[in-house]
Amino acid sequence: MLKIALPKGRLFEESLELFLKKGIIQEGFEEGRRLSVRVGDYEFLLVKPFDVPVYVENGVADLGVVGRDVLLEKKPDLYVLFDLGIGFCRIVVAGKEENREKYLKSSYIKVATKYPRITQEFFSEKGIKCKVIPLSGSVELAPLIGLSDFIVDLVQTGRTLRENNLVVIEEITTSTAMLVCNRASYRNKKAEVLKVLERFVCLSSTR
Known part of the structure; x- marks a missing residue:
């Protein structure tokens, strides 16, 4: 069996x-x-x-x-x-719309995520220093209260992001x-x- x-x-x-x-x-x-x-x-x-x-x-x-x-x-x-x-889902970097330019220009950012390995490897390849803040849930809350600048999370429809006034800033990869x-x-x-x-x-x- x-x-x-x-x-x-x-x-x-x-x-x-x-x-x-x-x-x-x-x-x-x-x-x-x-x-x-x-x-x-x-x-x-x-x-x-x-x-x-x-x-x-x-x-x-x-x-x-x-x-x-x-x-x-x-x-x-x-x-x-x-x-x-x-x-099918996407692993994405998300944050506030007003922080999009900060994401593009910063050499150091704080990112909250349930995916610390993926996050660290992604930003290392981009040459960006990243403080990874591991969370097991409610990741969307982190940038809203100043715990992090951005999040890396799994997105299916994007509804939870929209409900928390967050937008997808960059796609890392897809998942099935x-x-x-x-x-x-x-x-x-x-x-x-x-x-x-x-x-x-x-x-x-x-x-």
């Missing part, structure tokens, strides 16, 4: 719908208080998005669905098998959901793993 880590929250419904659409499972289930759900030949573990690669890398789950943003931030030691093409696999599981359960992968990429069983 394969164990598959699914992210709770934004990506859960899209991920489950894709597993149903591809015929990997025949019945769905709701995201509730249960953290482990058995469906057919699979056991699904419902975990926080940033924890998916932790479960997969450590072999608790064989497969997982995780955003590219999380992979870029965590850089886990696992196989990325396939871009599932769901959960990826199918990832534990390295040992790929060796020891290769037939089962490839059976799932073939459903997603529409490969024949003989290829």
Whole structure:
């Protein structure tokens, strides 16, 4: 039996719908208080998005669905098998409109984010000194109260930014959901793993 880590929250419904659409499972289930759900030949573990690669890398789950943003931030030691093409978002630098010129001209800025690695690497490549302020939530509040000059965050529709009078200043990269696999599981359960992968990429069983 394969164990598959699914992210709770934004990506859960899209991920489950894709597993149903591809015929990997025949019945769905709701995201509730249960953290482990058995469906057919699979056991699904419902975990926080940033924890998916932790479960997969450590072999608790064989497969997982995780955003590219999380992979870029965590850089886990696992196989990325396939871009599932769901959960499209952008990782952006955002701030107040009146600070746009400051962003373009400053050699030192303060940035609040849930993505400290991505943020540091991005501004290092641009040659800009950056004080990274790690936050786990309510990142949009930081520039409004003077904690930071800008934020780096994941944006889907941009609604939360607009509601807080913030604008996208620069796009860093895009993110979609990826199918990832534990390295040992790929060796020891290769037939089962490839059976799932073939459903997603529409490969024949003989290829």
